[in-house]
Amino acid sequence: MARFHELAFTTLVKDLQQQHNSRRQYERMEQTGPSGNTLGISEQTFVALRDSFYMASVSETGWPYIQHRGGPKGFVHVLSPSLIGFADLRGNKQYISLGNLQHDARVALFFMDYPNQTRLKILGKVEVHENDSESTTLIESLRTAEPGAVIERAILIHVEAFDWNCPQHITPRYTVEELQPELAPLHERLAKLEAENSALRGKLQQAAS
Structure with a gap:
């Protein structure tokens, strides 16, 4: 953006851009980019x-x-x-x-x-x-x-x-909120497995008694 370049690209910055062959690119952006x-x-x-x-x-x-x-x-x-x-x-x-x-x-x-x-x-x-x-x-x-x-x-x-x-x-x-859509199916699968394990334990206890 032209205004950002105006404020951030000091003489020393421009000298370094010239040394590292990026000055021409930024000059074009300054001339054609929005303010x-x-x-x-x-x-x-x-x-x-x-x-x-x-x-x-x-x-x-x-x-x-x-x-x-x-x-x-x-x-x-x-x-x-x-x-x-x-x-x-x-x-x-x-x-x-x-x-x-x-x-x-x-x-x-x-x-x-x-x-x-x-x-x-x-x-x-x-x-x-x-x-x-x-x-x-x-x-x-x-x-x-x-x-x-x-x-x-x-x-x-x-x-x-x-x-x-x-x-x-x-x-x-990623935040916890951003991960929730990906983690939700895993949480649901884990809950089902825990419920199945609990039911199996109950059946084993009944069979052993």
């Missing part, structure tokens, strides 16, 4: 179906920090093609990402679909709402049905750019 600064239907649907993502921020000392965020599918809300948000739950109270965002609001997000080996990268700027005039309304609109969840703030992310990664080197992984 990539608003999420299309495919991107919005992809985000809405995810149950986790990774968020990178940068500290005051220049060190990057990556945080994992998870929840039920749809816990990241697509509020508009250029705005996504989620309810930030109470965690271990380190507040590293939150502190970093007060220094620099820019973030990089990775949304992963491991079974289908797909990755969506989003660059954006964060807007934090905690104990302000908008926080209560935003928190309620972003709340999920997680039992016992303590929401501390609402986090909005204004999309600056996005890009899809190729599936190469993404190892497929």
Whole structure:
């Protein structure tokens, strides 16, 4: 996507692409690809179906920090093609990402679909709402049905750019929910075998008595 390349492909990055013979390919993509600064239907649907993502921020000392965020599918809300948000739950109270965002609001997000080996990268700027005039309304609109969840703030992310990664080197992984359709016949077969074994044991006990 042109906007993603504009932000991510610095002079040093382009020099390396030139050295490794990929610069011409990316130049063509920059010239012909969509702008990539608003999420299309495919991107919005992809985000809405995810149950986790990774968020990178940068500290005051220049060190990057990556945080994992998870929840039920749809816990990241697509509020508009250029705005996504989620309810930030109470965690271990380190507040590293939150502190970093007060220094620099820019973030990089990775949304992963491991079974289908797909990755969506989003660059954006964060807007934090905690104990302000908008926080209560935003928190309620972003709340999920997680039992016992303590929401501390609402986090909005204004999309600056996005890009899809190729599936190469993404190892497929599956959640329990995703495995259920494949495991269900095995569970049913096991239950039948256990019932048959129980009936046979009963008959053997009757014959022996």
